[in-house]
Amino acid sequence: MAGGFRQPPRALRMRPFAGPSVWLEFTPLSKLTSSVNLGQGAPGWASPPFVKKALVKACQDDSYCQYARSAGAPVLVEQIARQYAPKVLPSTMKSRKIDPATEIVVTVGASQAISLACTALLQEGDEAILIEPAFDMYTAAVQMAGATPVYIPFRSRSNGAIATANDLCVDLEDLENAVTEKTRMFVLNTPHNPLGKVFSRDELIEIADVLDRKAPSCIVMSDEVYEHLVFEGEHVPFASVSENAFDRTLSIYSFGKTFSSTGTKIGWVVGPHNLIRDLQIAQQFVVFCTNHMGQAAAAEALELSQAPYDNFSTYFDWICDVYRKKRDFLVEVIRAAGLEPIVPQGAFYICARVPDGHPLKEKTGVPEKVQELVKEGKLQIDPGTVDRSDYNISRRLVVQKGVTTIPISAFVKPELVGESALSKDFIRFAFCHPDHVLKEASRRLR
Known part of the structure; x- marks a missing residue:
C-alpha cells in the first residue's frame, strides 16, 4: 500500500x-x-453615505452580476x-489623454497592483531599489517575483533631530550608488507609509534626473494611495514631473484608503501602454x-466626490480636514506621553x-505577559525580534498601557536594523480611528 502524503519542502521564494509577521x-x-x-492602518469608520448608496445601487443592477472586463x-x-x-x-x-482601454488596469486593491506590477515586470536577476523604512509588501512582492x-x-536633511517628515530626504548619492546594470525598478511611496513624508516636486525632479542618467531602463512603481491625505505641501505624482518620468512610471491608487472602504478591495494602476500591457496580460491569469x-x-463615487460635501x-x-484634526490631536497626545513624534505631512x-x-x-x-501567551500557544512571535528594542517597546506598551502600535524595524530589512537610525526605538x-478611540488611547497613555 502506498504511503501517505509527504509535505514537500517549502518553495525557496516563500x-x-x-515566520510570524508583525501583523x-x-x-x-x-x-x-x-x-x-x-x-493597523484601516479606517475605523464606515464609508460616506454616497459610497454606500452607490454600492447598493450597483448590487441591484443585473448588468454588474457577471465578470467585468479583465x-x-x-x-x-x-x-x-x-x-x-x-x-x-x-x-x-x-x-x-489617458487611454482608458490601454493605460489603466483595475486591481483587487492597491496591494494586488503592487504584486501584479512586480510579477509582470520583474524576473530573476533583476534588482528593485526601495527606500527604508518601506511598507513590507514591497519586499515580499519583489522577492516573490524572483528579483x-x-x-x-x-x-535627515541636517543630520540633526527629525521633528517633521519634511526633515527627511533621499540622498541622491545613495540612489546613484544603488543603481547597477541589474536595476529594473525603483519603488516610490508618497505620501509615505510609515513616515508621512510627502516628496516635493523638486525632490521628485532630482530623483527623475538620476534615473534618466544612471538607469534609463528602470521602471518606477509609485505607490500614491494616500494622494488625498496631504496636510502640508501638495501631492505631486512622480509621473507628472517629466515626459521621461511618465514613460517609466506605474502610478498606483486605492479606492479603499480614500473612501474609508477597504473592504471593497478596489485599486488601479495608471501608466503608459507599453508597461500597462504586461499588467493587463498577467491580470487574466491571476x-x-x-x-x-x-x-x-x-x-459613481469618484464622480460624486467632486461635488460639495459637508460644507467643504x-x-x-x-x-483631508478630518485626518488633519486627528493627526494634530494624536501628535499632542504622543508628546504628552513623553515620546518624540515625527509630525507627518x-x-x-x-x-x-x-x-x-x-x-x-x-x-x-520580551515582557512576561507576552512570554506567557506564547507558552500557552495563544500567540506567535518572530524569534528574530526578541532582542529588538522597538518590538519590545511596542509589546510593553500593549501590556502596560493597553495601546497597540507597530515597531518601525518591521519596515526595515532585518540585516539593516542596526544600521538604520529610524529603526531604533521608533x-x-x-490615527485612522474614530475620535472616541483616539481619546481612549490618550487616557491610557497618560
Missing part, C-alpha cells in the same frame, strides 16, 4: 516569509489584551482616465478581473521615538 503578532496580542489598536470595467476606467489625466500627465503632454530588493535609507459591482460603485468644496477636502501614521530614560525603556526583553501610531 521561505523568507514563513500576525500584534493584531492577536491587541485582542488578547483588550488593547486600543492603533497599529483590465477594468469600462464605467470605472473611463472615470479614472478623466480624473487622472490632469494629475499624472506632465505639462508638456496636457494635450493628450532582489536593494535598500537605501531616508536621511484574478482575471476585479469585482464588477465594486467597480461600478467606485466609478469636495469630499476630498472634507476627508501626509497619510495617517505618526512615527515616534521613545527617548532614553522613558519608562517604556526601563526594562529590556514605533508607529495610526
Whole structure:
C-alpha cells in the first residue's frame, strides 16, 4: 500500500516569509489584551453615505452580476482616465489623454497592483531599489517575483533631530550608488507609509534626473494611495514631473484608503501602454478581473466626490480636514506621553521615538505577559525580534498601557536594523480611528 502524503519542502521564494509577521503578532496580542489598536492602518469608520448608496445601487443592477472586463470595467476606467489625466500627465503632454482601454488596469486593491506590477515586470536577476523604512509588501512582492530588493535609507536633511517628515530626504548619492546594470525598478511611496513624508516636486525632479542618467531602463512603481491625505505641501505624482518620468512610471491608487472602504478591495494602476500591457496580460491569469459591482460603485463615487460635501468644496477636502484634526490631536497626545513624534505631512501614521530614560525603556526583553501567551500557544512571535528594542517597546506598551502600535524595524530589512537610525526605538501610531478611540488611547497613555 502506498504511503501517505509527504509535505514537500517549502518553495525557496516563500521561505523568507514563513515566520510570524508583525501583523500576525500584534493584531492577536491587541485582542488578547483588550488593547486600543492603533497599529493597523484601516479606517475605523464606515464609508460616506454616497459610497454606500452607490454600492447598493450597483448590487441591484443585473448588468454588474457577471465578470467585468479583465483590465477594468469600462464605467470605472473611463472615470479614472478623466480624473487622472490632469494629475499624472506632465505639462508638456496636457494635450493628450489617458487611454482608458490601454493605460489603466483595475486591481483587487492597491496591494494586488503592487504584486501584479512586480510579477509582470520583474524576473530573476533583476534588482528593485526601495527606500527604508518601506511598507513590507514591497519586499515580499519583489522577492516573490524572483528579483532582489536593494535598500537605501531616508536621511535627515541636517543630520540633526527629525521633528517633521519634511526633515527627511533621499540622498541622491545613495540612489546613484544603488543603481547597477541589474536595476529594473525603483519603488516610490508618497505620501509615505510609515513616515508621512510627502516628496516635493523638486525632490521628485532630482530623483527623475538620476534615473534618466544612471538607469534609463528602470521602471518606477509609485505607490500614491494616500494622494488625498496631504496636510502640508501638495501631492505631486512622480509621473507628472517629466515626459521621461511618465514613460517609466506605474502610478498606483486605492479606492479603499480614500473612501474609508477597504473592504471593497478596489485599486488601479495608471501608466503608459507599453508597461500597462504586461499588467493587463498577467491580470487574466491571476484574478482575471476585479469585482464588477465594486467597480461600478467606485466609478459613481469618484464622480460624486467632486461635488460639495459637508460644507467643504469636495469630499476630498472634507476627508483631508478630518485626518488633519486627528493627526494634530494624536501628535499632542504622543508628546504628552513623553515620546518624540515625527509630525507627518501626509497619510495617517505618526512615527515616534521613545527617548532614553522613558519608562517604556526601563526594562529590556520580551515582557512576561507576552512570554506567557506564547507558552500557552495563544500567540506567535518572530524569534528574530526578541532582542529588538522597538518590538519590545511596542509589546510593553500593549501590556502596560493597553495601546497597540507597530515597531518601525518591521519596515526595515532585518540585516539593516542596526544600521538604520529610524529603526531604533521608533514605533508607529495610526490615527485612522474614530475620535472616541483616539481619546481612549490618550487616557491610557497618560
